Every structure is written in C-alpha cells, then in structure tokens.
Amino acid sequence: MKKKVYHLEQAAIGGHAGARYNLGCVEEGNGKMDRAIKHWVIAAALGRDASLDNMKVCFRVGLVSKEDFAAALRAHQAVIEATKSPQREAAEEARKE
Numbered sequence: 896m897k898k899k900v901y902h903l904e905q906a907a908i909g910g911h912a913g914a915r916y917n918l919g920c921v922e923e924g925n926g927k928m929d930r931a932i933k934h935w936v937i938a939a940a941l942g943r944d945a946s947l948d949n950m951k952v953c954f955r956v957g958l959v960s961k962e963d964f965a966a967a968l969r970a971h972q973a974v975i976e977a978t979k980s981p982q983r984e985a986a987e988e989a990r991k992e
Contacts, residue, residue: 907934912941919946928958936963940970942978947971 900921906914919934932953938946947967954964 907937910941912938912943912946915941916943916946916949919949923949928953932959932963936967936970939967940974942971942974944971 900918903914903918903921907918915934915938919931919938922928922931922934932950935946935949935953939950950959950964950967953959954961
C-alpha cells in the first residue's frame with residue numbers, strides 16, 4: 896500500500912487529476928477527511944467530475960462549507976469551459992453518429 900500511495904503522490908504532484916482523486920479516496924479510507932477534501936478540491940479544479948461528486952456529498956453532510964464547495968464548482972466549470980473547442984465538439988458529434 897505504501898508503494899501505491901507513493902506513486903499516487905508522484906503522479907498528483909505531476910498534475911494527474913485521477914491520482915489526486917485517488918489520494919483523496921485513500922485519505923478518506925484512513926479517516927482523514929480534511930486531507931481527502933483538499934485532494935478532491937484540487938482534482939475538481941483539474942476537471943475530475945468524480946471529485947466534484949464527492950465534494951457534493953461532503954457538502955450535504957456538512958463537511959464542506961458552501962463557500963468552499965462553490966469555489967470548487969467554479970474552478971471545475973472554468974477548466975471544463977477552457978477545454979471546449981469547435982474541433983472537440985465536432986469530434987464528439989462525429990463520435991455520436
């Protein structure tokens with residue numbers, strides 16, 4: 896498990912949103928919700944949808960303030976908007992057909 900966490904940490908430092916999300920899940924499993932939430936906030940800001948879902952659950956049970964959840968949501972939306980382009984939208988439409 897230590898080796899797994901080490902490699903997740905290295906990937907998260909490198910900007911991998913999935914690794915950051917998984918680190919949050921590991922911290923949640925260890926009972927360190929404050930650290931888990933910090934990882935999920937960063938992963939949501941990198942565009943990870945699952946992190947935003949976890950933040951939503953934490954907000955509903957009172958572990959995350961309204962301001963923190965709103966900030967994570969804004970950061971997530973900004974990343975999603977930044978990745979939109981006419982080429983990506985055309986490719987998505989072509990994939991659906």
